[in-house]
Amino acid sequence: MATQVNPPRGMRDFLPADKANRERVLGTIRSVYTQHGFDEIETPVMEESSRLHAGLGGDNEKLAFGVLKRALTVDDLHAASTPLELADLGLRFDLTVPLARFYATHQAELPTVFRAIQIAPVWRAERPQKGRYRQFVQCDIDIIGEKGIIAEIELITATTATLAALGIDGCSIRINDRRLLSSMLTVFGFPASEHASVLITIDKLDKLGTDGVITELRDRAYPAGPIDTLEAFFTRPQTMEFNPFGEKAIRKALPEGIDEAAVLSLVELGAALGDVSSLVFDPFLVRGMGYYTGTIFEVAHPSLGYSLGGGGRYDGMIGRFLGGDVPAVGFSLGFERIVDLVAPDALGGLDATALLYEEDVPAQLLVALKSELIASGVRVRLERKPRNLKPLLAQLAGSGFARVATVRADSTLSTLEFRELA
Amino acid sequence: MATQVNPPRGMRDFLPADKANRERVLGTIRSVYTQHGFDEIETPVMEESSRLHAGLGGDNEKLAFGVLKRALTVDDLHAASTPLELADLGLRFDLTVPLARFYATHQAELPTVFRAIQIAPVWRAERPQKGRYRQFVQCDIDIIGEKGIIAEIELITATTATLAALGIDGCSIRINDRRLLSSMLTVFGFPASEHASVLITIDKLDKLGTDGVITELRDRAYPAGPIDTLEAFFTRPQTMEFNPFGEKAIRKALPEGIDEAAVLSLVELGAALGDVSSLVFDPFLVRGMGYYTGTIFEVAHPSLGYSLGGGGRYDGMIGRFLGGDVPAVGFSLGFERIVDLVAPDALGGLDATALLYEEDVPAQLLVALKSELIASGVRVRLERKPRNLKPLLAQLAGSGFARVATVRADSTLSTLEFRELA
Numbered sequence: 001m002a003t004q005v006n007p008p009r010g011m012r013d014f015l016p017a018d019k020a021n022r023e024r025v026l027g028t029i030r031s032v033y034t035q036h037g038f039d040e041i042e043t044p045v046m047e048e049s050s051r052l053h054a055g056l057g058g059d060n061e062k063l064a065f066g067v068l069k070r071a072l073t074v075d076d077l078h079a080a081s082t083p084l085e086l087a088d089l090g091l092r093f094d095l096t097v098p099l100a101r102f103y104a105t106h107q108a109e110l111p112t113v114f115r116a117i118q119i120a121p122v123w124r125a126e127r128p129q130k131g132r133y134r135q136f137v138q139c140d141i142d143i144i145g146e147k148g149i150i151a152e153i154e155l156i157t158a159t160t161a162t163l164a165a166l167g168i169d170g171c172s173i174r175i176n177d178r179r180l181l182s183s184m185l186t187v188f189g190f191p192a193s194e195h196a197s198v199l200i201t202i203d204k205l206d207k208l209g210t211d212g213v214i215t216e217l218r219d220r221a222y223p224a225g226p227i228d229t230l231e232a233f234f235t236r237p238q239t240m241e242f243n244p245f246g247e248k249a250i251r252k253a254l255p256e257g258i259d260e261a262a263v264l265s266l267v268e269l270g271a272a273l274g275d276v277s278s279l280v281f282d283p284f285l286v287r288g289m290g291y292y293t294g295t296i297f298e299v300a301h302p303s304l305g306y307s308l309g310g311g312g313r314y315d316g317m318i319g320r321f322l323g324g325d326v327p328a329v330g331f332s333l334g335f336e337r338i339v340d341l342v343a344p345d346a347l348g349g350l351d352a353t354a355l356l357y358e359e360d361v362p363a364q365l366l367v368a369l370k371s372e373l374i375a376s377g378v379r380v381r382l383e384r385k386p387r388n389l390k391p392l393l394a395q396l397a398g399s400g401f402a403r404v405a406t407v408r409a410d411s412t413l414s415t416l417e418f419r420e421l422a
Numbered sequence: 423m424a425t426q427v428n429p430p431r432g433m434r435d436f437l438p439a440d441k442a443n444r445e446r447v448l449g450t451i452r453s454v455y456t457q458h459g460f461d462e463i464e465t466p467v468m469e470e471s472s473r474l475h476a477g478l479g480g481d482n483e484k485l486a487f488g489v490l491k492r493a494l495t496v497d498d499l500h501a502a503s504t505p506l507e508l509a510d511l512g513l514r515f516d517l518t519v520p521l522a523r524f525y526a527t528h529q530a531e532l533p534t535v536f537r538a539i540q541i542a543p544v545w546r547a548e549r550p551q552k553g554r555y556r557q558f559v560q561c562d563i564d565i566i567g568e569k570g571i572i573a574e575i576e577l578i579t580a581t582t583a584t585l586a587a588l589g590i591d592g593c594s595i596r597i598n599d600r601r602l603l604s605s606m607l608t609v610f611g612f613p614a615s616e617h618a619s620v621l622i623t624i625d626k627l628d629k630l631g632t633d634g635v636i637t638e639l640r641d642r643a644y645p646a647g648p649i650d651t652l653e654a655f656f657t658r659p660q661t662m663e664f665n666p667f668g669e670k671a672i673r674k675a676l677p678e679g680i681d682e683a684a685v686l687s688l689v690e691l692g693a694a695l696g697d698v699s700s701l702v703f704d705p706f707l708v709r710g711m712g713y714y715t716g717t718i719f720e721v722a723h724p725s726l727g728y729s730l731g732g733g734g735r736y737d738g739m740i741g742r743f744l745g746g747d748v749p750a751v752g753f754s755l756g757f758e759r760i761v762d763l764v765a766p767d768a769l770g771g772l773d774a775t776a777l778l779y780e781e782d783v784p785a786q787l788l789v790a791l792k793s794e795l796i797a798s799g800v801r802v803r804l805e806r807k808p809r810n811l812k813p814l815l816a817q818l819a820g821s822g823f824a825r826v827a828t829v830r831a832d833s834t835l836s837t838l839e840f841r842e843l844a
Contacts, residue, residue: 273789
């Protein structure tokens with residue numbers, strides 16, 4: 001007997017029904033994003049190791065799979081002072097570092113405002129656990145070169161349309177702005193040098209609750225005054241979510257003296273997206289990635305304890321390999337979570353028929369019948385007729401085949417009797 | 423200024439027009455293969471290093487990119503006696519080793535005769551050169567579990583239909599059988615122990631010509647008798663290609679006393695594929711891969727000096743990780759070559775309009791107009807109207823946009839004036 005044979009740890013095979021469903025969902029995402037004016041690009045799965053470890057990937061850099069240099073000698077191994085010296089390439093851990101590299105390579109060939117789609121796998125050497133894989137697909141859209149809030153509006157519109165096309169209802173989009181968070185902490189009295197660290201705690205609000213956040217901040221021995229002010233603000237009535245999304249709600253949700261430009265850009269965004277009741281202003285939405293510089297957003301679904309995707313403005317990053325600032329906004333859909341929410345339809349609507357053939361049927365006849373049925377738009381599978389039909393019929397029905405017919409040596413297309421499968 | 427920024431050596435980025443064309447070609451291949459009863463599967467890009475180096479990949483095993491173990495210490499590096507010890511995973515160099523592993527993992531969940539589609543990138547650390555890349559896409563179909571020639575017939579039918587759907591005309595399919603080659607060498611008097619090595623030389627017939635092959639064989643100091651017999655056979659009239667494909671032509675192309683079972687299976691194949699004038703019997707077609715055991719075939723295009731794809735029967739290999747023999751036939755299309763033959767049509771037929779907006783147009787109006795146009799089935803891109811329109815219009819036309827309209831603060835859908843782009 002063979003020993004256990006599995007795909008590598010934390011990575012998955014996809015059998016036909018799952019693969020068909022994944023391709024169908026990807027096709028819908030690709031098509032809606034394209035209609036909304038975005039263009040798909042592709043980069044190699046590997047990037048230079050030095051780019052993957054240039055500080056743009058945050059904690060994910062540590063999770064990158066390294067690719068061994070070719071033609072290494074044993075002496076090279078023994079002279080190395082760190083494993084990273086032996087890797088010149090690595091597998092990408094996100095699609096943002098490759099996008100920054102792509103933009104630096106091809107800027108001259110791209111439109112001034114470039115709307116990119118990237119649908120592709122990424123790899124992270126995380127400890128595998130339920131719903132977390134070492135190879136998974138990300139679906140990113142990014143708008144590069146547009147400073148105005150119109151970029152955020154186009155991203156959110158395209159995302160909302162995609163979720164609708166996939167039949168995923170009831171999502172809300174939580175919105176905030178990094179500038180508001182920072183301005184709010186200043187108003188509360190936190191010194192600017194502490195903002196990043198305080199935000200890491202506030203980012204745990206969903207898990208810890210307001211009391212937990214206040215306790216963690218006090219344990220960290222920040223000055224008591226600003227924490228008291230934050231606690232008082234938390235315990236105001238209606239502090240956490242504000243709906244409908246508009247100037248009044250936004251101002252009511254924030255303390256006095258806040259960054260006015262950030263407020264006005266959110267107000268413009270709310271006006272443009274009109275009466276979208278699924279927009280929610282969340283003044284304590286942080287999103288972990290340190291590189292965001294403005295608007296941030298996240299898609300929430302009522303049935304799930306985690307977000308379906310998120311993004312924001314990250315003006316400092318795309319220009320890093322170019323040596324200059326380039327405005328950019330991005331949104332990443334969590335494909336692996338989305339595909340679980342979409343009802344499977346393995347065959348994508350193709351009418352499917354199986355031809356069961358007796359042992360003495362000439363191959364020539366089988367080919368002719370199969371070709372004629374395919375020409376009429378039917379998906380066809382040939383199956384040698386087994387002695388015991390039942391398991392085969394069950395398997396065919398399970399794979400989405402709707403009909404079977406038995407082919408004999410004297411069959412013609414008009415004498416075939418098609419029988420419906422349950 | 424930034425320094426040179428490129429994708430890794432031998433790997434490519436795809437800009438929007440190329441990416442759209444690639445996806446369109448992949449979509450056609452996927453759809454024809456599916457109609458012909460094949461099911462798409464997917465495996466992770468990495469496999470265990472030991473499986474990639476189990477002897478199933480021939481020379482390609484040496485070209486595998488190795489992936490560094492995680493959490494290696496400096497002591498591990500210094501204790502290693504070969505680089506391979508530091509890699510537990512590797513990037514696949516073909517889709518056949520992963521298929522063998524996939525089949526071993528999932529056999530119980532798959533139909534008795536399993537028809538697989540795999541469309542995915544593979545990686546080889548080859549010296550980059552024109553038309554040869556370190557990351558490239560393979561399109562494989564395989565039929566596992568079917569001993570009869572009907573499997574070969576289904577593969578060839580599906581491949582021919584795919585090439586037709588892509589508009590690639592004039593291809594011929596060269597066919598031979600490994601058993602005939604071996605039987606022929608026996609008839610000529612080569613001892614069985616020399617067959618593999620003689621076939622390596624005969625495989626160079628396209629490059630060396632018959633004289634070159636004979637010279638190389640004589641240089642290698644094989645016994646003169648068999649080489650003289652082969653030379654006489656080469657110089658018979660009409661030895662190289664035989665058309666129309668049928669029993670008479672096949673028998674005429676071979677010496678007396680050849681493997682009868684192999685002749686009959688080719689005759690059955692020819693009868694089933696009927697009057698397919700693109701079938702060519704080539705008694706000296708070898709195909710490098712040592713693992714073929716029966717029929718072998720190759721797609722040739724008159725405009726190209728290389729094949730567009732090929733395959734054959736390899737009954738010994740799929741069962742390797744299962745510890746038993748499993749019949750299998752496979753066909754691999756050279757996607758990178760095919761995509762170069764297909765005329766680009768970047769937008770896949772979507773009607774595309776650009777809305778050029780003045781600085782004072784509210785985002786709300788832009789969103790409303792864009793949404794209405796998208797709802798009518800149009801692809802829409804927003805563009806801030808530049809002072810100098812010309813470069814933008816040229817770029818839009820080049821990206822497949824057919825129409826532009828200028829949006830002013832008081833525009834409505836009915837007042838927009840659409841202008842055709844050349």
